[in-house]
Amino acid sequence: MSPRNLIRFALLFYLVFPFIFLLSHFRITNWPEWSELFWAFKNSFLQAFFSAFFSLVLGTWVALGLICFTDGFRRHYRMILEVLCLVPNFLPPLFTLLSILNFIDPFPMGIAGITIAHTIINFGLVAVMLAGIIENKIGNLAELAYIEGASRWQFLRQVFLPILKHDLFLLFLFVFAVCFGSFAVPLIVGGGKGTTMEVLIYEKIRLSSNWSEAVVLAVIQSVFIFGVSLLAKRGKAINSDRIVNLRILRMFSGVGILLLIMTFGFLGYAQGVVEGFRQISAFYELQSPLIWNFFGSLLIGTFVGLLSYGSLLVIAYCWPKAWFEKFLSGYMAPSTALCCFAFLIMGTNESFWPFIKIPLAFNLLCLASLYRMGWDGTLRSLEGQISIAKTLGAETSQIFKEVLLPQISNRAALFAGVAAVWACGDYSVSRILAHRDLSLAMMTETLMSSYRLGMATVLSLSLIVCGVVCFFVMIGVGRVFGRKSF
């Protein structure tokens, strides 16, 4: 077997390791009760369904607002609005949760609460993706309909929906799959009424040490998400660089609703900060753990960043290979709880081990997202260069070092930086793998759980500092390696 194939199989093994490990360690002796399984599955399904539905409705509205800005200097506004749309998706969920918990008081815990949080997190991403699809797929038709005097309603009914229904369905499934497997949000706002499959797995292991049932639940959940992801295979995009006139579809109210939601989110967060600063004296008791946990977050964030950077480069080194690409495209990260418990029961959890296990588990969980966020596209765009280098006689190592690395290092570092920011704001993985608060995010979650929202919000400000530091460390790493390689 060639060394490259060996690396491919090693990466594949790493990604499916939690399943293999747990299935080999625990015999399935008893099944969870049907009523309990049905109840958790129903909750997961309902919250994911409503989250996807509302994200799609809100996202479509905002997308029609985004396409108001397509030409000339207006494109700059479009860029700013798109960044605004993506903020809730790229920031750790902790920030969205703090904002909405501060703003909506009393907050409806349970399925409604999970749906609100997931919708706020995902609608912007849907809007950005849909705006691109509209421009590329029906831009020309929109111009033609506009010239021929069609009304907006007529166009929406007779062109927009019939042509884009498949894309809308795919977007729905995409958000559905993400929300179905979500752990961080239901853990905080699920409450007793909204226990999802993911939370039930967590409770089965953490509270009743019932590994056998937890493994069954995790397998059922993974199979279901995998099935949904198979349905949600991406369609082929039609790319058009021409600026199109989408006057027939434009809705400025879409921008209005985006700005309104963002303003509410910001106000909620600001309200929490003000309230937290009023209780500033209470922070004295947290002074010592705060400093240690700041370094803990930095350590976890940087380690996750480096692991993500390395993993993305390993994928690039193994590129292209048809079966490898197919595996990565179809791969769904295992359940957060399942993955973390696999690491938990492996070896010791004392001393520095959580600082190794948390980044490894986090890397395993977020690699699929990073890959689909655009790493696959980056590598595909370089296939022509790889082919020509190969035909010119270059060996794999030369192609990687001289052709790929200088061009992808910065982008890999950017993705790794995003993963580092996510890791800084993570509390769900750490909560399973560490017995005490090791990071600022865990401290923040502890404060949230004890209803000290103001203090939690103030503490989350330090998470931003930590995230920014980790992000720029990764950008620096990317630049250094990018330059050294060539």
Next chain:
Amino acid sequence: MSLVENLFKNYGDFKIDIPSWEILDEGVTVLWGPSGSGKTSVFRLLVGLEKASNFKWIFLNHDLAKMAVPQRRLGVVFQTLDLFPHMTAEANILFAAKAREIPMEQAYDKLRELTQVLQMQSFLDRPVRVLSGGERQRVAIARALSGDPRVLLLDEPFSALDQELRQESRALIKRVIEKEKIPTLLVTHDPLDVEVLANKVSTIKHGQIVEDRIIK
């Protein structure tokens, strides 16, 4: 002559079906045909980017089809040129020499020679992303030749250029091929390429060579 045998490939709705085909050992063989006739598929099969079973390509007693892609020692220019955008023109050209482990002194000699023939003095140290279409094309050809290839393969190399530049490019390529004395396979749909460059024309239609014509 180098001999291509059993070049078959089924793409489902389209087939490449070439039982036997001769490519000149000297001068330019042009594979000419309309869009969708299978030219690029043949090109990719010859280069080795796509596999075909039982395919043979006998060149000076070597079966190139049995060799791995890097070992075939081909010089290739794709329609899209595919220059490495982060490198200078010079680094692009030397890349192939380095890949084939040609001693650096020899590689620089070749670089100087190609620079002169292809008139690249003015932009050799510039990053390729800032070069014009014509300049980029010359770099791609120099890169293909710097690795001391057995055969030069060109896939629609003039398609991205405007008419005026095409004429100039054809003349340059003709000159460099004559000077280097390297057997060349040119894939094109443009009759003007055939008129200016071809020593032999093979016409392809629906994946089959339907006519072979030597041009005196």
